[in-house]
Amino acid sequence: MEAVRATERTQLRRLPKRATYQRETIYSILDEALVCHVGFAYWDQPYVIPTLHVRDGDRLYLHGSAASRMLNTAATQLPVCVTVTLIDGLVLARSAFHHSVNYRSVVILGNAARVDDREAKLGVLRALVEKIAPGRWAHTRTPTDKELAATMVLQFPIEEASAKVRTGQPMDDEADYALPHWAGVIPLRLAASAPIVDPRMPSGTATPEHVLALTKSFALPNGQR
Ligand SMILES: Cc1cc2nc3c(=O)[nH]c(=O)nc-3n(C[C@H](O)[C@H](O)[C@H](O)COP(=O)(O)OP(=O)(O)OC[C@H]3O[C@@H](n4cnc5c(N)ncnc54)[C@H](O)[C@@H]3O)c2cc1C
Numbered sequence: 001m002e003a004v005r006a007t008e009r010t011q012l013r014r015l016p017k018r019a020t021y022q023r024e025t026i027y028s029i030l031d032e033a034l035v036c037h038v039g040f041a042y043w044d045q046p047y048v049i050p051t052l053h054v055r056d057g058d059r060l061y062l063h064g065s066a067a068s069r070m071l072n073t074a075a076t077q078l079p080v081c082v083t084v085t086l087i088d089g090l091v092l093a094r095s096a097f098h099h100s101v102n103y104r105s106v107v108i109l110g111n112a113a114r115v116d117d118r119e120a121k122l123g124v125l126r127a128l129v130e131k132i133a134p135g136r137w138a139h140t141r142t143p144t145d146k147e148l149a150a151t152m153v154l155q156f157p158i159e160e161a162s163a164k165v166r167t168g169q170p171m172d173d174e175a176d177y178a179l180p181h182w183a184g185v186i187p188l189r190l191a192a193s194a195p196i197v198d199p200r201m202p203s204g205t206a207t208p209e210h211v212l213a214l215t216k217s218f219a220l221p222n223g224q225r
Contacts, residue, residue, distance in 0.1 A: 009109055010162040020163045023058070029104045029163055030055045030084055034132070034190075038062065039081040040073050053082070054127045060108065060156040061115070061124045071152045074112040082108045082156060090186040093170030094179045100166065102185060108161040115153040124153045135210035192218030 001023040004010075012019035020026070030036075036053040039046060049070045054061050060082060064071050074080045089102035115121050125148075126137045143151070170183050192215045195207055 033084040094176040112154040
């Protein structure tokens with residue numbers, strides 16, 4: 001896979017050794033993250049709005065209410081910045097100064113375009129549902145025409161983008177390694193608890209396989225709680 005083009009705007013200046021422009025890395029971060037943040041300027045005020053996203057090939061898709069300010073602003077071809085962050089650990093250094101977090105993040109710059117074709121729109125909504133819960137689309141009522149009309153879908157090219165990744169132990173100053181303060185990493189991950197059934201489900205309804213599989217995919221290793 002070809003790397004995305006690194007531009008003047010996406011060239012990391014702070015700790016550039018943590019940068020990558022490889023699509024594999026950028027895509028894996030986008031695919032693992034459940035939430036992105038969309039930044040845009042509205043009149044003189046910048047906004048950064050959290051929302052769901054899904055990637056298909058070299059495009060990122062966003063959806064929401066047709067009345068959404070974020071989507072309507074982005075749909076006018078104004079420049080947008082989409083950011084995704086995964087937190088992998090807390091990094092405790094000997095010095096207060098070198099405390100940090102391990103992370104994988106992506107920044108994408110560009111312009112969005114509306115997806116209005118009915119089938120294409122349905123395809124994106126399906127991909128969004130399947131991203132949240134693989135196998136779920138077949139277990140849901142499909143959107144009505146009214147729901148589709150109330151939903152805006154945007155596509156966003158993944159062309160001008162960067163990823164930044166921090167891994168490993170704290171980077172203390174050499175002299176500080178003699179200090180007695182505990183130093184190391186506390187790994188973090190997203191974990192699921194047991195599913196809580198909606199009380200309006202008929203009593204005794206069995207938990208479907210895809211729900212159990214989804215819960216299991218977020219389980220901690222070795223049955224940890
Ligand atoms: C969870 C998390 C916590 C962080 N905490 C801090 C903190 O407390 N203090 C701090 O100074 N920095 C922190 N960072 C790093 C921060 O995101 C910036 O990379 C850093 O502050 C440099 O910003 P800058 O505007 O000087 O970037 P520049 O290097 O000038 O940015 C130039 C270009 O590099 C790319 N870029 C910059 N940062 C990122 C990124 N994180 N991911 C992907 N592409 C990027 C963008 O395309 C940007 O346009 C954190 C990052 C993460 C993910």
